[in-house]
Amino acid sequence: MTTDLRPPKVLMTKIGLDGHDRGGRVVATYLRDAGMEVVFTGPWKSIPEVIATAQEEDVDVIGISSLASDHLLVPKLMAALRENGLDHVGVVVGGIVPDRDERDLLAVGVARVFHPGASLDEIVPFVDRLAKNVRQRRQGL
């Protein structure tokens, strides 16, 4: 079996109603600078739209930026990923997420929640490792 040499591929998006995009833009820039391929969408994507983009672009990781309670929809996204055979995709959430909600998100399979003040030194290697693990697991199948 050949090793997949493509760079890790990340979909950076926003679901729900909010439109604040500073955080997502900064993180996307750093991921690109670290050699990853980033698909960056505008805000307000519906869950079916996120699923379709993840399928078409064959991404390893989905990053959800949530600054105003849209993270409450993430459990629905996780369920939709499973229903569409995309369980392998890693999901990371960044933004304003209260602690009690973080526990709920981790319980439904979100790999990590990054809060305000998280360092890019922490985020970038985490996403890189997550994407590589996703690749290995898929190749192992």
Place this chain on the structure above:
Amino acid sequence: MSKTVSANSDRAEWQREFDAQTEGQRPRTNRSGIPIKPLYGPEDWTSDRHEADLGLPGQGPMTRGIYASMYRGRPWSQRQLVGLGTAFDYNDRQRRMAGAGASALSLCPCNSVYRGYDMDEVDPLLLGTCGVVINTAEQMSTALDGIALERISIGLNDPTPFTLFAFVLAHAKKTGTPWDQISGTSNQSDYLSHFVANHMFLRLSLEGSRRVLVDHIDWCAKHAPKWNALSVVGQHMQQAGATPAQAMGFTLASGIQYAEDCRARGLDLAAVLPRFTFFFDISISVFEEIAKFRAGRRLWAKIVRERLGINDPRAARFKFHAQTSGVDLTRQQPLNNIVRVAVQAMAGVLGGLQSMHTDAYDEVLSSPVEEAARIAVATQNILREEAHLDEVVDPLGGSYYVEALTNQMEAEIEKTLAQVDRAGGMFEAVKGGLVQRLCGESALAWQAEVESGRQKVVGVNGWQIDEPPDVRKPQERPDPATIDRYLKEFAAFKAARAPATIAKALDELSRAAEDDRINLFGKVVEAAMIGCTHGEITGRLRRDLGFGNPLVMA
């Protein structure tokens, strides 16, 4: 023999001692990129520039403030954003906030409202989590029940086509308050800022928004003359990354754009300019913010006089609301945010603002809990009543540093203005993405400062401690049963209306959208009074005037 102590200053001696004491230190600059010297003196500013640079408050260059008496005549308004849950929840909490000292009312709607939808058009999970859900004139009456409209000024977060204001007008009609007695501000009327940042408020296309805004300004001048029809927003752009100088430059450029749009439609600028207001972010960069506000005030007066050709001091008054910056707040050691907010608020007051929202310390964790909201109000009361920051007009005026920095910030702001002018004005600069690009670049530059540790943030990249998880009692989410009941009431309200009347009012909107001799906002008010919902009105205009997706840039 001991060295004699000379009464004369010795500059060379000072420099030598300074250099010895600060060896190896890097040069300092503020967030706007202006080099900061360690000491300012008469070589930077002298009082013979008093008349040209400062003058008196309410006169001439306006640097020192827009009113002769400033806070002695009228303290700044405490305008706290309030909004969560249903119209009933809002009314309840608003009455308690008024008891805690808030002197003006502010309404922050749910994100579903911001996005132009009715409550039955979005995922119910999101309803009321970030603001109050108000979709009809009837619900506005519930929210404002018991509040004397003619005695309180209202800040409505209400983008084009201004349905919430239309609901307030409908409520006033019903309760017998004449429209010319209603005072307050259409916050979030600056659609250009929404296009750059904070896209959440975006409802119509750029061109469609332009049309509705000018109609709104025109309508208010005729029917609700105490209402500030426009609030030009620098806050979104600074939150999105713009430096303080850039944010002020973009805001002034937007003010010019809106004034020119009004003039192009034949409106009398001398009549509408006094109802232009502004809204800014206050970061923790204290002196930079004070200088930003002083320079902005001076520049706007100059723009009104020289560029717009209006020689009326009322038109030149740079009335502004400001909000302490959430970007400076940290999730780590959140109680530290109380101190940050107090320092930011102090900068805003020393900068001469007219009204202020102080952030609650927990806004970086979730929507504020009530205790946190109360501390935010108390912070303003303490600054006014205990620290007496209201006593002296522009107390830092004449400081070598503050005056020199005000002049330097002014020059920096003018650079941004020139950039926008070269792009063809703010409308074109936003349409083409220039402003979005500049904000993004500045956001990255700031992030690099924090990542490298050159900018220290207590608890984030320095002085970290092991913290237990968040122990606050979290803000309760709206009870699903309450939301469910609210949805059912809404459905019943809609079903009880005469469909033909509603259809006719919406068709009137379409007719106005096609014919720019008809005032579109006047039709929004009529539709609101007849019982059309927020989503119906906004949806119809989105269909007829188009929806503008933001430029996607990363």
